[in-house]
Every structure is written in structure tokens, then in C-alpha cells.
Amino acid sequence: MAKKSIVSMAVIRRLPRYHRYLEELLKNDIKRISSKELSEKMGVTASQIRQDLNNYGGFGQQGYGYNVEELYNTISKILGLDRTYNTIVIGAGNLGQAIARYTNFERKGFKVKGIFDIKSDLIGTKIKDIEIMDIDKLNEFISNNNIDIAILCIPKDNAQKIADRLTKNGIKAIWNFSPIDLRVPDDVILENVHLSDSLLTVSYRLNEEDLFKNSTEEK
Numbered sequence: 001m002a003k004k005s006i007v008s009m010a011v012i013r014r015l016p017r018y019h020r021y022l023e024e025l026l027k028n029d030i031k032r033i034s035s036k037e038l039s040e041k042m043g044v045t046a047s048q049i050r051q052d053l054n055n056y057g058g059f060g061q062q063g064y065g066y067n068v069e070e071l072y073n074t075i076s077k078i079l080g081l082d083r084t085y086n087t088i089v090i091g092a093g094n095l096g097q098a099i100a101r102y103t104n105f106e107r108k109g110f111k112v113k114g115i116f117d118i119k120s121d122l123i124g125t126k127i128k129d130i131e132i133m134d135i136d137k138l139n140e141f142i143s144n145n146n147i148d149i150a151i152l153c154i155p156k157d158n159a160q161k162i163a164d165r166l167t168k169n170g171i172k173a174i175w176n177f178s179p180i181d182l183r184v185p186d187d188v189i190l191e192n193v194h195l196s197d198s199l200l201t202v203s204y205r206l207n208e209e210d211l212f213k214n215s216t217e218e219k
């Protein structure tokens with residue numbers, strides 16, 4: 001089973017959203033925000049925000065609200081954005097290439113150090129200035145490059161085998177886009193991004209009313 005977090009995942013999943021909103025406020029040169037305003041903007045209650053932040057010591061003052069820059073910096077630190085991360089991308093297809101090219105991750109401190117594939121026509125070509133390497137070079141590359149995060153963008157059939165190889169070679173965090181529930185050791189962080197699950201939620205919601213209308217008609 002993958003590594004468990006200390007604070008609940010529900011809280012952790014709200015932090016990037018707080019970060020995003022605060023970043024936007026900062027860009028718009030807003031220096032202070034009341035907890036009521038922030039909660040209305042974000043569609044969560046003020047007490048939820050307070051409770052979430054209390055996990056990390058609590059911030060803001062009664063009658064003052066939040067100092068935007070201070071809170072932004074603190075949440076950045078909580079999210080670990082005060083350091084950089086070396087990443088590798090496994091699978092240089094549509095998704096792997098898009099992720100490797102996305103400059104915003106790099107701006108946030110996530111640097112792509114290596115890209116791997118099995119296709120001979122891809123190996124040796126470059127994405128930005130990074131050469132795509134043969135997957136056979138994976139173990140050696142990991143042991144020489146202090147890799148923090150592996151980004152898995154390969155078809156599901158090969159994903160478990162590659163995940164095993166990554167963790168055996170000391171990788172402690174996998175950001176997985178393959179549509180498979182991977183098994184990893186207890187000390188490995190696994191974050192799945194199942195894009196099709198999210199898309200199916202959209203299609204469900206488009207059809208939900210019909211679903212209940214039909215079932216009422218059937219009764």
C-alpha cells in the first residue's frame with residue numbers, strides 16, 4: 001500500500017486550490033482578504049478554511065483577515081514549493097511530451113531531468129533540450145541523478161512492471177497517468193491522475209437528470 005499522509009487527504013487536496021487563488025490575488029495586487037471574502041471566492045466555508053489552516057498552526061487575525069502574501073508564502077512552503085524537484089517522464093507519447101513541454105511545472109520547481117521510451121524512432125530525439133533515452137538506461141540514470149518524482153505516461157499493460165522497477169531503484173514518489181491501480185511499497189507516494197475517470201464524471205453529470213427521470217417513469 002502506498003504511503004499514508006499525516007493530515008487528511010481531503011485537506012491536502014484543498015491546499016493547491018488555496019495556493020492558486022492566493023496567487024491570483026497577489027497578481028491582482030490584493031494585499032489583504034477577509035476570511036469571508038476568501039471563502040466566497042472559493043466556494044468553501046470560512047470555518048473550513050480556518051480548520052484546514054489550523055492543521056499547520058493557523059493563520060490570519062480576527063477582524064483583519066489574511067495577509068495575502070504571507071498566506072501565499074506559507075502555503076507554498078507547506079506544499080513544498082520552497083525547493084526544487086528532479087523528475088523523470090516515462091513514456092514520451094502524447095501525454096509524456098505535453099507534460100515535459102509544460103513550462104509552468106518547471107516554473108514551480110519541477111525540473112524534468114530525463115525522458116524515457118521504448119520506441120527506437122523516439123530515442124535520441126529531444127523534447128526541449130532533453131534527449132529521450134532508452135528505457136534500458138533507467139536504473140543507471142536514477143542512481144546518478146537524485147530523482148524525486150517519476151511521471152508515468154505509458155500504457156497500462158507496462159505500468160506495473162515499470163513502477164516496480166522505479167521503486168526498486170529508490171524512487172519514492174510516482175505521479176501516475178496510466179489508467180491502472182498500481183501496487184507500490186508503503187514508503188512510496190502514489191498520486192493517480194485518471195483523466196478518463198474525470199471525463200466520465202462529466203458525462204455522468206450531463207446525463208444524471210435523464211437517469212432519474214427515466215427511473216421515475218419506470219416506477
Ligand SMILES: NC(=O)c1ccc[n+]([C@@H]2O[C@H](COP(=O)([O-])OP(=O)(O)OC[C@H]3O[C@@H](n4cnc5c(N)ncnc54)[C@H](O)[C@@H]3O)[C@@H](O)[C@H]2O)c1
Nearest residue numbers: 091092093094095117118119135153154155156158178195
Ligand atoms: N493523452 C491523454 O490525454 C491521456 C488521457 C488519459 C489517460 N492517458 C493515459 O496515459 C498513458 C499515455 O497516454 P498517451 O496518449 O501519451 O499514449 P501514447 O501511446 O501516445 O504514448 C505512450 C508512450 O509510452 C511508450 N512506452 C510504452 N511502454 C513503455 C515502457 N515500458 N517504457 C517506456 N516507454 C514505454 C510508448 O512507446 C509511447 O511512446 C496511457 O496509459 C493513457 O491511457 C492519456
